[in-house]
Amino acid sequence: MKELKLDSLCVQAGYSPETGESRIPPICQSTTFFYGDTQEMADCFDLKSDGYFYSRLANPTVAALEGKVAALEGGVAAIGCASGMSATTLAAFTVAGAGDNVVISQACYGGTFNLFGTTLPKLGIECRFFNPDDSAEEIEKLIDDKTKFIFCETVANPSIVVLDFDKIASICKKHELLFIVDNTLATPALCQPKKFGVNIVIHSSTKYLDGHAAALGGMIVDLGNFNFKGNPRYSSMNIPDESYHGLVYADLPVAFATKCRAQMIRDIGAIMAPMNAYITYLGCDTLALRMARHSSNAKTVAAYLSKHPKIEWVKHASLPDNKYHALAEKYLPNGQGGMMSFGIKGDVKKCATFMEALKMITQETHVADVRSCVLHPASTTHRQLSKEDLVKAGVPENLVRLSVGIENPDDIIADLEQALAKI
Numbered sequence: 001m002k003e004l005k006l007d008s009l010c011v012q013a014g015y016s017p018e019t020g021e022s023r024i025p026p027i028c029q030s031t032t033f034f035y036g037d038t039q040e041m042a043d044c045f046d047l048k049s050d051g052y053f054y055s056r057l058a059n060p061t062v063a064a065l066e067g068k069v070a071a072l073e074g075g076v077a078a079i080g081c082a083s084g085m086s087a088t089t090l091a092a093f094t095v096a097g098a099g100d101n102v103v104i105s106q107a108c109y110g111g112t113f114n115l116f117g118t119t120l121p122k123l124g125i126e127c128r129f130f131n132p133d134d135s136a137e138e139i140e141k142l143i144d145d146k147t148k149f150i151f152c153e154t155v156a157n158p159s160i161v162v163l164d165f166d167k168i169a170s171i172c173k174k175h176e177l178l179f180i181v182d183n184t185l186a187t188p189a190l191c192q193p194k195k196f197g198v199n200i201v202i203h204s205s206t207k208y209l210d211g212h213a214a215a216l217g218g219m220i221v222d223l224g225n226f227n228f229k230g231n232p233r234y235s236s237m238n239i240p241d242e243s244y245h246g247l248v249y250a251d252l253p254v255a256f257a258t259k260c261r262a263q264m265i266r267d268i269g270a271i272m273a274p275m276n277a278y279i280t281y282l283g284c285d286t287l288a289l290r291m292a293r294h295s296s297n298a299k300t301v302a303a304y305l306s307k308h309p310k311i312e313w314v315k316h317a318s319l320p321d322n323k324y325h326a327l328a329e330k331y332l333p334n335g336q337g338g339m340m341s342f343g344i345k346g347d348v349k350k351c352a353t354f355m356e357a358l359k360m361i362t363q364e365t366h367v368a369d370v371r372s373c374v375l376h377p378a379s380t381t382h383r384q385l386s387k388e389d390l391v392k393a394g395v396p397e398n399l400v401r402l403s404v405g406i407e408n409p410d411d412i413i414a415d416l417e418q419a420l421a422k423i
């Protein structure tokens with residue numbers, strides 16, 4: 001369905017029924033699948049046939065969503081994971097092991113920061129963080145023979161830094177290094193990283209892809225545009241995998257996703273549940289429509305807040321004076337999504353008073369669903385971070401994160417207005 005436009009793909013891609021079958025993907029709530037013939041089942045295990053045999057490795061409902069997200073990102077394969085965090089972890093394990101290092105933008109989601117800053121180093125994977133505003137030369141200094149990828153977010157959560165794709169892509173090209181991007185907050189409806197030199201896309205589908213705060217999930221999308229063959233950086237892709245009958249992943253048309261599924265998903269699990277895939281599949285139907293509305297609402301709200309006397313600053317790339325406005329015009333011309341952050345004039349207590357005064361907008365450890373919600377990262381998602389790391393991650397103490405929903409923008413502004421009047 002490559003010829004369809006993105007909003008059509010949202011509705012049509014991923015699943016096409018045969019005569020008499022259900023129009024939307026059925027929920028295949030089964031751990032296992034029947035085979036009458038031993039050889040047929042053996043062929044599945046050998047990856048000679050792509051039949052389903054055990055839902056930890058693949059499941060038809062999850063496959064429908066994988067097909068849809070792969071189509072939206074222009075990828076060759078996708079893997080549905082239990083959560084966004086497991087997607088990032090499994091993608092990292094696919095190419096990196098003890099003794100390797102990875103290079104990460106420090107403007108990233110709190111969980112991602114902890115994964116790369118604490119958990120992966122315990123397993124011997126060194127993580128080298130860079131400031132997204134650093135020059136290409138400075139970032140390049142972090143790369144050596146043991147570097148396996150550079151990891152960034154299209155729109156960073158919650159610092160709302162917009163990724164300079166060209167800067168990172170040129171470094172990765174020069175060093176024949178994998179470029180992995182977490183596209184959660186932009187979604188393919190606003191930005192397709194493949195157009196800008198990215199090789200692997202990660203999603204927390206928990207956010208906009210589902211869009212309704214109903215199902216946890218993650219996605220790894222192999223964009224099929226990285227050549228592992230003969231690249232000494234990726235020896236594990238080029239030597240036979242004895243745990244998989246001597247398969248050499250670099251020889252396959254879909255190297256990364258095959259290794260990720262055959263090794264990482266097999267050994268670690270963390271696959272998406274069929275029910276969650278079903279819910280997320282339905283959510284994706286309206287992705288393009290929702291992202292347009294999230295973006296226009298957020299633009300209106302950002303303009304309103306930026307003029308409010310009780311607000312110190314507002315970060316949303318739609319604002320002409322935003323540091324990342326030019327990058328957003330280049331990479332996210334059709335809208336910048338619903339996530340924004342702002343600083344309240346005052347301390348942590350004032351932030352709390354404001355948030356408690358909100359009536360329609362709720363306090364939630366969530367972003368990117370149809371309902372507007374707020375969060376105070378310094379006391380929740382980022383509370384494990386030290387004061388210095390908070391500043392590093394672009395999350396000062398008075399920062400309020402606002403995820404603008406798809407309600408009527410007048411109602412969102414009216415709620416903010418009455419709550420600001422109380423501080």
Ligand SMILES: *Cc1c(COP(=O)(O)O)cnc(C)c1O
Nearest residue numbers: 083084085109157184204206217
């Ligand atoms: C939420 C989020 C994650 C983690 O996803 P989970 O589904 O909660 O595991 C990763 N990256 C970004 C940008 C996120 O917003």
